[in-house]
Amino acid sequence: MSYPGWQEFLGSYWIDGRRFPQIGPETPTFMGCPHATRAEDLAGADVVIIGSPYVTSWTDEWAGVPKSEWTAAPQRVRQQSVRYPSAYIQDFDIDVAEHLRIVDFGDAEIPPEVSSSQTVDMIRRAQAAVEDKVNKALDAGALPIVIGQNSPCASYAIAHCVNDHSDGPIGVVSLDTHWDVELIDRITMDPSIAGPACWLRHTLDLDRVAARNVVEIGPRGMLEDKDGIRELLARGVNFHSAWSVRRRGIEAICADLAAAYDGTSRVYAHFDMDVIGGAGPAPGDILGELAEPIGLTDYEVIRIAHEIGLRGVDGFSFICIPPGSAVQYRVVVYVILYLLAGVVMARQSAGTQGGEDERPAARPHLMTRETNGASGEGADTTVPDAATTTTRSV
Numbered sequence: 001m002s003y004p005g006w007q008e009f010l011g012s013y014w015i016d017g018r019r020f021p022q023i024g025p026e027t028p029t030f031m032g033c034p035h036a037t038r039a040e041d042l043a044g045a046d047v048v049i050i051g052s053p054y055v056t057s058w059t060d061e062w063a064g065v066p067k068s069e070w071t072a073a074p075q076r077v078r079q080q081s082v083r084y085p086s087a088y089i090q091d092f093d094i095d096v097a098e099h100l101r102i103v104d105f106g107d108a109e110i111p112p113e114v115s116s117s118q119t120v121d122m123i124r125r126a127q128a129a130v131e132d133k134v135n136k137a138l139d140a141g142a143l144p145i146v147i148g149q150n151s152p153c154a155s156y157a158i159a160h161c162v163n164d165h166s167d168g169p170i171g172v173v174s175l176d177t178h179w180d181v182e183l184i185d186r187i188t189m190d191p192s193i194a195g196p197a198c199w200l201r202h203t204l205d206l207d208r209v210a211a212r213n214v215v216e217i218g219p220r221g222m223l224e225d226k227d228g229i230r231e232l233l234a235r236g237v238n239f240h241s242a243w244s245v246r247r248r249g250i251e252a253i254c255a256d257l258a259a260a261y262d263g264t265s266r267v268y269a270h271f272d273m274d275v276i277g278g279a280g281p282a283p284g285d286i287l288g289e290l291a292e293p294i295g296l297t298d299y300e301v302i303r304i305a306h307e308i309g310l311r312g313v314d315g316f317s318f319i320c321i322p323p324g325s326a327v328q329y330r331v332v333v334y335v336i337l338y339l340l341a342g343v344v345m346a347r348q349s350a351g352t353q354g355g356e357d358e359r360p361a362a363r364p365h366l367m368t369r370e371t372n373g374a375s376g377e378g379a380d381t382t383v384p385d386a387a388t389t390t391t392r393s394v
Helices: 005-008 065-071 074-082 122-139 156-164 199-204 226-235 242-248 250-261 273-279 284-290 300-312 326-349 362-367
Strands: 022-024 046-051 102-107 141-147 170-175 209-217 238-240 266-272 315-319
Touching: 005 074, 005 141, 005 170, 022 102, 046 074, 046 122, 074 141, 102 122, 122 156, 122 209, 141 156, 141 326, 156 170, 156 199, 156 266, 156 315, 170 250, 170 300, 199 209, 209 250, 226 238, 226 315, 238 242, 238 273, 242 250, 266 273, 266 300, 273 284, 273 300, 273 326, 300 326
Parallel strands: 046 102, 046 141, 141 315, 170 209, 170 266, 209 238, 266 315
Antiparallel strands: none
C-alpha cells in the first residue's frame, strides 16, 4: 500500500487551494489548530496534541514493516486531519472547535539516535521527552493526546504522568490485540523498561492504579501465556475479548467501561490500533506480524472513544497505528474528534457551557461524571452503575 506524497496530497479534491498552519515541512498542525511551541502557549487550552515518532527495534524494521512507515504516523495523522475543513461533526451537530481550544504541541524531542540504538539509557531519554510535554499539558489543565507508535513513549509514559498528577485512584481503558503484560522488556531485558510487550504490567504497578479499575478490550486468540492472563483476571482486571465484543454488542461493552470510573479520580485511555486487525477499512496485513483475526471494526473503536469522552478522560494515547493507509490515519482523526465530541456533550449536559469565565474544570471526567450522562445517538443517557465485581466477557 502506497501513501500519497505531500504534493499529491495538497492537490487532492478535499485539500486543493486550502491553507493551514504547519509545524514543519509537510506537517500541518492537527485540524489546522494553533501551534504551541512553549509551555506558556498551553494556557487556556483544553486539548493538547503531541506526537511521539518512536519505534523500538535494533533493525530497520519492526513487526516486519519498515521503521519509517511506523514513525510517519504522527505526521500522516496530522496530514489527514486537515482534509476536513472544520471540526464540525454532522452526526451530533457539534463543532468541537467551537467548544474546546485545541493546540498542537508538536512532536516530543526524541533523540534521533534512538532509531538505531535501543539501549536502556536511550529509551529512558525518549520516554522523558514525551513525559516532558505531557506533564506540561497536564500542568496547564488540558487533556494530552499522544499520537505515537510504540511503548513506553506512547503508553506507559502517559499513564505515569496521569498517575503522578492524580490525588486519588486512576482508571485505565486499554484497547489492544495483545495484553502487553510480559514480565520483562524483550528488547533490553531490563526490568525497569515498560516496553512494547510489558507496558501494561508496569502500569498496573503504578501506585494509584488498581486492577479492578483496569478495562482491557480486544485481545483474542492463542498468543498469550495462560498463567499470566489468569493471574491478571484473579487480580480483578476487567477483560472483554474481541469475541465478546461481537457476541455481546458494542453498547454492552461501553456500559462496562463503568469499572474504570468506579471510585477513581482520573482516567487514562490507550488505543493500540492493532486492535483493528483485519476488520478495519484497510487490509490487516499492513500491520505485519501484529495482525490477527477477529479485529474490532472502525465503528466499534470510534464508539468506545466517544463513550470515554462522554464519561471523561485525563490522558489519551495511540500506538501501532496501521502504517501506510490514508484511511487508517483518518480513523485516528475520527477517534480523536468523536472522543472530544463526547466531552463537549457531557459538559453541555452538565450545564457548564457559558461565558468565558465558565471554562470547564481541569479534570474533565470528574465534572462529566457528575452529570450521569452517557451515550449519544438516542441511547439511554444514564451512565450505568459502576461495576462492583470484576467483569470478564468471553
